[in-house]
Amino acid sequence: MRIDACSTAAGAACSDCGRESSRVHSSYLRFPADVPSGGRRVVLHLRVRRFFCPEPSCERRTFAEQMAGLTRRHSRWTERLRSTLAAVGLALAGRAGARMAQVFGVSISRSAVLRLLDALPEPEVPTPRVVGVDEYAARKGRVYGTVLVDVETRRPVGLLPDREASSLAAWLAKRPGIEVTCRDRAPFFAEGATAGAPQAVQAADRWHLWNNLGDAAERAVARHRQCLRVLVPDREENADEPTPPEEEAHSPWRSDRFANRIRARHATVHALLEAGHSRRSIGRQLHMTHRTVKSLADAARPEDLFRGQWQHNRTSVLDEHKPYLDGRWDEGCTNAWTPWEEIVPLGYRGSYGRVSAYLWESAPHRGRSPHSHRHPAW
Structure with a gap:
């Protein structure tokens, strides 16, 4: 669909100096695309005039008129179509936004959609009352930054390129309306919050409270796990009976189920390698990361992969002193x-x-319980 139009204004303002001019230099046609109508593409044929600039000191000698609310310099779209595509980009981003634009008859690339989003002005974000402070990884283990979130609306309000106390303090100092800062226990966040918002109350956020509580409970249970262990029957009474596999290891991490799984994965990887498959293709077939495939391929035996709690025969600094302890017990x-x-x-x-x-582990089999100066505190 083609629409012919022209401006009826007496003059126009220079884009550099702002002086009004009514002296016409020439005219030309512009063809900006508009929002489709009834599934048909709409193109405007605009007769645009070029004026002489009346200001002698202005570097621009001539300029083209712009129609307010309709055109802008060097644009092939009308302002209405530009705002429509920007709204689609905000909702769907690049690829999905480009596909949606094609549905209603506008051909646009994903890069053009992203450029429209970059050209949008930054929205005015009100100063949050409760702000959450945490770190994010631009490159895990190497480059970290700081993310600031409005806790009440759950929306990000700021990103800092590092996690230095000075950067956080400068950001908080520009927003004196902050009343509460939720953070973890990192010392640089504590220093930045104290320097930048001394009037705000500092509190640990909900996630870190639950995480710290869970870690403390896990450490307490691990430290006093002997107090929770159910006494097993004396092994001497059942010496003639075979020991069930679940009683051979006190920890479920030492069971054969995990060892057998490692052996099966090790055999599968080496079989694929012998068949001529690359490590990258093996990772895709078995849904493994490159690091997992590399560790399985580099290990000559599956037992070489049993580390930590998977090792049944681990050495301890107490091994050479156990005979002495047994003698003192007797x-x-x-x-x-x-x-x-x-x-x-x-x-x-x-x-x-x-x-x-x-x-404590050997006490049930010896008939007596050891005494200790230390008792678990619950």
Whole structure:
């Protein structure tokens, strides 16, 4: 669809100096696209005039008139079509926005949609009352920044290129209306919040409160797991019976289920390598990361991959002192503190807790429970 139009104004203002001019230099045609109508493409044929600038000191000798609300310099779209495409880009971004624009008859690339979004002015963000401060990774382990979120509306209000206390303090100082800052326990965030918003109350956010509580509970249970262990029957009574696999390991991480899974994955990877597949194709077929495939391919035996709690035969600094501890127990010394003090001069460099844990583990099979100067605090 073609629409012919022209301006009836007596003159126009210079785009540089702003002086009005009615002296026409020439005219030409512009063909900006408009919002489609009834599924048909709309193109305007505008007769645009060029004027002489009346200001002698102005560097621009001639200028073209612009129709307010309709055209702008060097634009092939009307302002109405530009705002429509920008709204589509805000809702769907690049590729999806370009596909949606083609539905109603406008051909545009994803890059053009993103350029429209970049040209939009920054929205006016009111000063938040409660601001959340946390870090984000531009490159994990190397480059970190600071993200600031309005806790009440749950919308980001600022991004800082680093996580320095001075950057956070400068951002907070420009917004004196902040009343509460929610942050983690990082020292640089504490310093920045104190310097930039001394009037604000500092609090830990909900996620870090629950995370810290969970970590503390896990450490407490791990430290006193011997207190929670259910006593098992004496092994000497059932010596003739085979030991079930689940009783061979005190921790579920030491069960054969995880070891067998590693052995199966190791065999599959090496079979694919022998068949001529590359490591990249193996990762795609088995849905593994490049690092996982590399560790499985580099290991000659699956047992080489058993680390940490998967190792059934781990060595301990207490191993060479266990005969001495067993002898002291048989002599009647059930106070864990006493043998610990005795093996320290003999070269033991571990903690008292490890000695106490060993005696607690062997106590059900010896018939007596060890005494300790330390009791778990709940």
